[in-house]
Amino acid sequence: xxxxxxxxxxxxxxxxxxxxxxxxxxxxxxxxxxxxxxxxxxxxxxxxxxxxxxxxxxxxxxxxxxxxxxxxxxxxxxxxxxxxxxxxxxxxxxxxxxxxxxxxxxxxxxxxxxxxxxxxxxxxxxxxxxxxxxxxxxxxxxxxxxxxxxxxxxxxxxxxxxxxxxxxxxxxxxxxxxxxxxxxxxxxxxxxxxxxxxxxxxxxxxxxxxxxxxxxxxxxxxxxxxxxxxxxxxxxxxxxxxxxxxxxxxxxxxxxxxxxxxxxxxxxxxxx
Amino acid sequence: xxxxxxxxxxxxxxxxxxxxxxxxxxxxxxxxxxxxxxxxxxxxxxxxxxxxxxxxxxxxxxxxxxxxxxxxxxxxxxxxxxxxxxxxxxxxxxxxxxxxxxxxxxxxxxxxxxxxxxxxxxxxxxxxxxxxxxxxxxxxxxxxxxxxxxxxxxxxxxxxxxxxxxxxxxxxxxxxxxxxxxxxxxxxxxxxxxxxxxxxxxxxxxxxxxxxxxxxxxxxxxxxxxxxxxxxxxxxxxxxxxxxxxxxxxxxxxxxxxxxxxxxxxxxxxxxxxx
Numbered sequence: 226x227x228x229x230x231x232x233x234x235x236x237x238x239x240x241x242x243x244x245x246x247x248x249x250x251x252x253x254x255x256x257x258x259x260x261x262x263x264x265x266x267x268x269x270x271x272x273x274x275x276x277x278x279x280x281x282x283x284x285x286x287x288x289x290x291x292x293x294x295x296x297x298x299x300x301x302x303x304x305x306x307x308x309x310x311x312x313x314x315x316x317x318x319x320x321x322x323x324x325x326x327x328x329x330x331x332x333x334x335x336x337x338x339x340x341x342x343x344x345x346x347x348x349x350x351x352x353x354x355x356x357x358x359x360x361x362x363x364x365x366x367x368x369x370x371x372x373x374x375x376x377x378x379x380x381x382x383x384x385x386x387x388x389x390x391x392x393x394x395x396x397x398x399x400x401x402x403x404x405x406x407x408x409x410x411x412x413x414x415x416x417x418x419x420x421x422x423x424x425x426x427x428x429x430x431x432x433x434x435x436x437x438x439x440x441x442x443x444x445x446x447x448x449x450x451x452x453x454x455x456x457x458x459x460x461x462x463x464x465x466x467x468x469x470x471x472x473x474x475x476x477x478x479x480x481x482x483x484x485x486x487x488x489x490x491x492x493x494x495x496x497x
Numbered sequence: 498x499x500x501x502x503x504x505x506x507x508x509x510x511x512x513x514x515x516x517x518x519x520x521x522x523x524x525x526x527x528x529x530x531x532x533x534x535x536x537x538x539x540x541x542x543x544x545x546x547x548x549x550x551x552x553x554x555x556x557x558x559x560x561x562x563x564x565x566x567x568x569x570x571x572x573x574x575x576x577x578x579x580x581x582x583x584x585x586x587x588x589x590x591x592x593x594x595x596x597x598x599x600x601x602x603x604x605x606x607x608x609x610x611x612x613x614x615x616x617x618x619x620x621x622x623x624x625x626x627x628x629x630x631x632x633x634x635x636x637x638x639x640x641x642x643x644x645x646x647x648x649x650x651x652x653x654x655x656x657x658x659x660x661x662x663x664x665x666x667x668x669x670x671x672x673x674x675x676x677x678x679x680x681x682x683x684x685x686x687x688x689x690x691x692x693x694x695x696x697x698x699x700x701x702x703x704x705x706x707x708x709x710x711x712x713x714x715x716x717x718x719x720x721x722x723x724x725x726x727x728x729x730x731x732x733x734x735x736x737x738x739x740x741x742x743x744x745x746x747x748x749x750x751x752x753x754x755x756x757x758x759x760x761x762x763x764x765x766x767x768x769x770x771x772x
Contacts (some may be wrong), residue, residue: 264690269697276701287562298563412537416698417544432613435562 235463243345244352247336265317266361270310271368277430278302293432294463300374304457305417305429307365311388312449314361315396316420318354320412321401326350327494334422334495339405347404347488351397358392359385360375376462380430390453404490423449426456451475508583523619525705527627528634531641535635546639549588551648555628556580563738567708570739581652582661582732583705585643586645589636589665590725593672596632598692611770621766625759629673633666640665647736655738664748672753674758681765699725704733724754 238246295301324345326333333346366381375381399415426436429448433441444450457473458464464484518526531612552669569579604610611624641660647653673725680693683689704710712720720726727747734744 261687261690264694269693270503272697272701276706278704281564281707283559283566283711284707285560286565287563291563342557414544417541417548421548422551426559430555431559431563435559 227422228439231301235409238340238342238345243341245343246347247345247349248352250332250336251349253492255353255357260304262357263359266310266314266357267364270306270361270365271304274299274303278306283339287478291432293457293460295457297374299372300461301457302430303372303374304460305427305453306367307362307384308388308391308426308453308456309427309429309449310365311362311392311452312357312395312423313420314358315354315392316399316415317349318357319396320403320415321409323400324409324412326487327404328408333491335479337495343492346495347400351393351400351484351487353398354400355389355393356438358396359389362388362392375460379461380462387452387455387459387473390480391449391456392447392474394452394476394483396489401486401490404487404494415448423447428453448476448479518618518623520623523623524626524630525622526619527614528631531631542635545635545746546602546642546717548591549639549643552587553577553581553646553650555575567721569733569737570741572737572739574737577650578652578654578737579649579708579733580706581650582736583642583703583729585647585661585665585736586725586728586732586755587700587703587705588639588643589668590672590728592639593632593669594676594692594696596635596674597628597676597688598680600685601628601677602683602689604687605681606767609767615770621764621770625674625762625768628677629759630671631670632673636669637662637666641739646708655736657738657740658736661732661735664728667748667751668725668733671724671728671755673760674755674762676758678761678765679715679760683763686749687714688704697729699723699759704729724751727751743745 256437280297282302285298289296291299292301336346337343341484362376363385366385369375370381402411402415426444427433427447428438429445433450436444451472454470458469557577561580564576566573566575567579568574612696614624615621643660644653648658702720704722705725709720709726711715716749727750729753731744731747734740752756
C-alpha cells in the first residue's frame with residue numbers, strides 16, 4: 226500500500242443500525258454477568274410470592290369482591306408483584322449503570338468515538354432494559370402459571386406485554402434522570418422515597434380502595450397503579466374496557482415522553 | 498521494659514506507648530469519625546427511618562383490612578398490632594445488616610480505611626467496637642422514632658413496650674457483630690448476592706408478616722431457631738405485654754450471638770490487617 230489514508234466513514238448510521246450495533250455491547254456484557262442478576266431478578270421475587278402470597282394468603286379470608294375479583298389472595302397479589310418487579314428491574318438497569326457509563330467507566334465516551342451517536346447509546350440501553358424487564362417478567366409468569374392464579378391462557382400473555390410497558394415507563398424516565406444528575410447521591414433517595422412507597426401503595430399488596438378516598442386518588446395517579454391494575458385485570462380476566470384504555474394510554478404517554486427525554490438528557494450531558 | 502528497670506521517669510513517659518488510648522477513647526474516636534462523615538448524608542439518614550413506617554402503613558393497615566386478627570399469647574390483637582413489632586425488629590435487623598456488610602466492606606477493601614486507622618494508636622478491637630456502636634446509635638434513633646409512631650397510632654398497650662427499645666439494640670448488636678465478621682470473608686461485590694439471599698428470607702419468614710403457625714414440622718422448628726425470629730417475638734412479647742420464659746431465651750440467644758460475632762471480628766481483623 227503506497228499511502229495510508231485515514232478513511233472517515235461519513236455515512237451516518239440509521240437509528241436502527243446504531244441501536245443494533247450498540248445493543249451488541251450490552252448483550253456481550255450480559256452474557257458474561259447474567260449470573261449476578263439471578264438472585265435479585267428471580268429468587269427475590271419468588272420469595273415475596275411465597276411469603277406474602279402463599280403463606281400470608283392463608284390468613285386472608287374475604288370474598289372475591291374485596292380482592293378486585295381474585296378468588297384467592299395469591300391470585301390477587303401475583304399480578305401486582307410482577308408489575309412492581311418490572312418497575313424495579315427497569316429502574317435498577319437505568320440508575321447506576323447509566324451513571325457508570327457516563328462517569329465511572331466512561332464507556333459512553335469511548336463509544337462516541339465510533340460512528341455511533343448519542344441517540345444510539347440511549348436507544349440501545351433502553352432496548353436492553355426492555356430485554357431485562359421482558360425476560361424477568363416472562364420467567365415470573367411462567368413460574369406462576371402452574372399455581373392456578375391465571376384465569377385464561379391469553380390473559381398472562383397480554384399482561385406480560387403490559388408489564389413491559391410498566392417497566393419502560395419507569396426505565397425511560399429514570400434514564401433521563403440519571404443522565405441529568407451529576408452524582409449518584411440521589412439514587413438512594415429515589416429508592417426510598419420513590420420505589421418503596423410505589424411498591425407498597427400502588428395496589429400490589431391490597432386494593433387501593435383500602436387506603437381511603439384521598440389516598441386512593443393519589444395512588445391512582447401513579448403510573449405503577451395503572452400498570453398493576455392493567456396487569457391484574459388481564460390475569461384475572463376481569464378487563465373493563467374503558468379503564469384498560471386509560472391505563473394503556475397513561476403508560477404509553479409516560480413511556481414515549483420518557484424515551485424522548487432520555488435521549489435529550491443524554492445529548493445534553495454528552496455535549497458538555 | 499518493666500517500670501522497675503527504668504526508674505526516675507516522668508509519669509507520662511512511663512505509660513506504655515503501644516496503647517496510649519483507653520478502649521473507650523479509641524472507640525469514641527471512630528464513632529466521632531463516622532459521625533463527621535455521615536453528617537453530609539443526613540437525607541439518607543432521615544429517609545432510612547421512613548422505610549419501616551411505609552411497610553407498617555402498607556402491610557399493617559392496607560393488608561390489615563383483609564385480615565381480621567391474630568392471637569398472641571392468648572390475646573386477640575388486630576393485624577397492625579401484630580405487624581408493627583415485626584417491622585420494629587426487622588428495621589433494626591436491616592439497618593445493622595446494611596451497615597455491617599456494605600459499609601464495612603467498602604471501608605475495608607476500597608477505602609482501606611482500617612489500614613490507615615491501624616497505623617494510628619487505634620487497635621482492631623477499637624475498630625470492631627466503634628463500628629458496631631456507631632451502627633447501634635443510628636439504629637437506636639430509628640427504633641425510638643418507630644416506637645413513637647407505634648404509640649401515636651395506638652398500637653402499643655403495655656408499659657413493657659419501653660423495653661422493646663433495648664431489645665432492638667440487642668438485635669442490632671447481634672447482627673452487626675456476626676455480619677461484620679462474615680464481611681471480613683467476602684472478596685467481591687458479587688458476594689452481596691449471598692447477603693440478599695440470607696437477608697430476604699429472614700425478613701420475610703421470621704414471623705414478621707404472619708405467625709410461625711404457617712409453618713409445620715421441621716420447618717417451624719428451623720424458623721423458631723433463627724435469630725431474627727427470636728428478635729421479632731421478643732419485640733412482639735414486649736409491645737403486647739405478654740412476657741414468657743421464652744423471652745428470656747431470646748435475650749440469651751441474641752447476647753451470645755453478638756459476643757461470638759465480636760470475637761470473630763477481632764480475630765479476623767487481626768489476621769487481615771496486622772499480618
